[in-house]
Amino acid sequence: MAGDAPLTLGEVLRRSTEHLAEKGSESPRLDAERLLAHALDVTRIELYTQLDRPLTTAELAEARALVARRAAREPLQYVLGEWGFRRLTLTVDRRALIPRPETEVVVERCLALLDGAEAPRVLDVGTGSGAIALAIADEHPGARVTGIDASDEALALARENAGRTGLRVELARHDLFAGLPDGPWALVVSNPPYVDPDDRDALQPEVRDWEPAEALFGRGATAAVASGALGVLEDEGVLVLEVGDGQAAATADMLTSLGYVDVRVTLDLAGRDRVVEGRRR
Numbered sequence: 001m002a003g004d005a006p007l008t009l010g011e012v013l014r015r016s017t018e019h020l021a022e023k024g025s026e027s028p029r030l031d032a033e034r035l036l037a038h039a040l041d042v043t044r045i046e047l048y049t050q051l052d053r054p055l056t057t058a059e060l061a062e063a064r065a066l067v068a069r070r071a072a073r074e075p076l077q078y079v080l081g082e083w084g085f086r087r088l089t090l091t092v093d094r095r096a097l098i099p100r101p102e103t104e105v106v107v108e109r110c111l112a113l114l115d116g117a118e119a120p121r122v123l124d125v126g127t128g129s130g131a132i133a134l135a136i137a138d139e140h141p142g143a144r145v146t147g148i149d150a151s152d153e154a155l156a157l158a159r160e161n162a163g164r165t166g167l168r169v170e171l172a173r174h175d176l177f178a179g180l181p182d183g184p185w186a187l188v189v190s191n192p193p194y195v196d197p198d199d200r201d202a203l204q205p206e207v208r209d210w211e212p213a214e215a216l217f218g219r220g221a222t223a224a225v226a227s228g229a230l231g232v233l234e235d236e237g238v239l240v241l242e243v244g245d246g247q248a249a250a251t252a253d254m255l256t257s258l259g260y261v262d263v264r265v266t267l268d269l270a271g272r273d274r275v276v277e278g279r280r281r
């Protein structure tokens with residue numbers, strides 16, 4: 001019977017795409033390609049050279065398992081178990097937030113501000129997977145970077161990522177509301193939890209139901225980092241903050257009223273103002 005013939009890769013790709021679209025994925029084809037490439041341990045390009053190849057039972061089972069996870073709206077990044085952030089590939093799972101493209105712009109600003117500094121001390125507040133801390137250590141090799149987080153689980157993941165990348169960063173448990181660790185720091189960077197808990201229902205299920213609530217929701221964390229940094233930054237040291245959509249102007253005003261100078265807002269890759277910085281005088 002034709003129905004008993006083994007499924008080809010092309011057919012599995014087509015059916016997976018259809019299934020993920022029905023389940024609400026915004027990029028079903030791309031998701032299906034990434035998941036099948038992962039299941040078969042090939043690149044996405046290689047998939048297209050093998051579309052007529054029948055899948056073995058084991059390959060089909062592996063592909064089905066991954067597609068089923070994604071169909072339940074688990075983020076693609078968690079299903080794959082790793083994700084790219086700037087030059088690094090990091091382990092990602094439910095212990096910490098998935099590093100976002102806009103956060104790569106935060107790192108870009110940090111590197112520009114650190115340019116020419118030989119051995120700057122850098123503090124990453126709310127380090128999560130360690131993405132910002134590790135990317136700065138990677139791209140500014142003289143930097144001595146410390147990452148803090150209130151979540152032991154996030155810190156465990158950040159430690160795994162430090163091991164995986166071979167980069168040296170110091171990681172410590174610390175609550176940002178208890179003040180920031182003594183510096184002096186040349187740069188304090190933070191992507192703090194900034195989603196208003198009242199906006200929870202507006203989030204995509206991938207974010208709302210899978211990413212750690214303590215990484216997403218917060219009131220007052222941005223202000224606490226901004227005022228805390230004033231006490232631990234060196235003279236002329238800089239603060240770089242990622243903020244939520246629509247929060248940049250108010251955050252810039254807050255930095256100015258706290259006494260920061262050279263306050264500046266940078267747009268992310270999508271043209272939204274998501275990065276705010278200021279210098280301690």
Ligand SMILES: C[S@@+](CC[C@H](N)C(=O)[O-])C[C@H]1O[C@@H](n2cnc3c(N)ncnc32)[C@H](O)[C@@H]1O
Nearest residue numbers: 097099126127128149150151175176191193215
């Ligand atoms: C938005 S995530 C950022 C993660 C990572 N830096 C990134 O950009 O991908 C915020 C991080 O702040 C941490 N966090 C939340 N509340 C905190 C607190 N009171 N003190 C320290 N860290 C906190 C969370 O555990 C989470 O890892």
